[in-house]
Amino acid sequence: MSAENPLLRAEGLTKVFGKGRNAVRAVDGVDLAIAPGEVVALVGQSGSGKSTLGRMLLRLLDPTEGRVAFEGRDVTGVRGASRREYWRHVQAVFQDPFAAFHQYRRVGSTLAAAGRLLGPGDRAADIAGALEDVGLEPERTVSKRPHELSGGQLQRAMIARALMLRPRLLVADEATSMLDASVRVTVLNLLADLRDERDMSVLFVTHDLGQAYYLADRILVMFRGRIVESGTAEQIVAEPRHDYSRSLLADVPKLHPPEGAKN
Numbered sequence: 001m002s003a004e005n006p007l008l009r010a011e012g013l014t015k016v017f018g019k020g021r022n023a024v025r026a027v028d029g030v031d032l033a034i035a036p037g038e039v040v041a042l043v044g045q046s047g048s049g050k051s052t053l054g055r056m057l058l059r060l061l062d063p064t065e066g067r068v069a070f071e072g073r074d075v076t077g078v079r080g081a082s083r084r085e086y087w088r089h090v091q092a093v094f095q096d097p098f099a100a101f102h103q104y105r106r107v108g109s110t111l112a113a114a115g116r117l118l119g120p121g122d123r124a125a126d127i128a129g130a131l132e133d134v135g136l137e138p139e140r141t142v143s144k145r146p147h148e149l150s151g152g153q154l155q156r157a158m159i160a161r162a163l164m165l166r167p168r169l170l171v172a173d174e175a176t177s178m179l180d181a182s183v184r185v186t187v188l189n190l191l192a193d194l195r196d197e198r199d200m201s202v203l204f205v206t207h208d209l210g211q212a213y214y215l216a217d218r219i220l221v222m223f224r225g226r227i228v229e230s231g232t233a234e235q236i237v238a239e240p241r242h243d244y245s246r247s248l249l250a251d252v253p254k255l256h257p258p259e260g261a262k263n
């Protein structure tokens with residue numbers, strides 16, 4: 001397990017939105033640790049608090065309570081230059097790649113803007129390298145505007161944008177949800193390869209236990225703001241303990257059709 005020298009550790013992480021009778025405890029005292037090179041899936045239904053937890057880990061949202069440490073250093077309240085430094089190591093890919101790219105900007109220019117986190121310099125080689133890593137042809141891609149690429153190509157370009165910074169941790173929040181099945185498997189395999197080749201950790205946030213099982217070493221099941229179960233992917237699928245995990249199992253056959261079934 002990851003407890004010895006985790007890359008990222010959260011303790012007692014809590015987020016309350018609103019006040020008084022309208023208060024929503026979106027995340028409620030979550031502890032988690034992600035080891036270097038580990039792929040952890042955070043699984044739960046819509047509204048269970050996954051994105052809120054992910055955004056706190058990314059330092060996009062301040063927690064109400066609790067702490068986040070990266071490589072042993074407290075990053076709970078980092079702002080300004082320290083937060084930008086954190087983002088060199090912890091990058092994110094979200095659900096909708098069209099929202100992540102400026103509609104009228106060429107893809108190369110969006111990638112170049114992200115590259116500024118690395119400091120001044122000509123980033124053309126970094127951009128080309130990152131696009132090649134995700135299976136896109138740099139020359140063909142950089143001059144395109146988002147609507148000239150398919151959803152799958154654009155999602156890969158978004159992963160390239162994150163990878164250009166060579167992050168230690170990639171948070172992929174429903175990053176494959178909008179992709180059709182064949183492209184989804186390509187992107188899942190890409191994430192697995194990146195872990196193998198770069199020892200990069202991945203926090204894969206999804207409502208789909210099937211995808212979590214396909215990709216992750218370890219699965220955390222989130223329900224109403226809490227982690228209700230955690231274990232290896234095999235443990236969660238073979239012996240789910242929580243009723244909610246059992247109900248999620250209905251999703252698994254989507255990626256593993258029964259023997260003899262047509263794909």
Ligand SMILES: Nc1ncnc2c1ncn2[C@@H]1O[C@H](COP(=O)(O)OP(=O)(O)OP(=O)(O)O)[C@@H](O)[C@H]1O
Nearest residue numbers: 017018024026044045046047048049050051052053
């Ligand atoms: N900015 C906000 N203000 C108020 N409530 C919020 C806010 N963001 C999230 N919530 C609430 O917090 C709870 C958790 O939402 P969250 O988006 O984290 O869940 P999720 O598991 O990621 O779901 P989804 O997959 O639909 O995004 C929900 O009840 C949601 O309505």
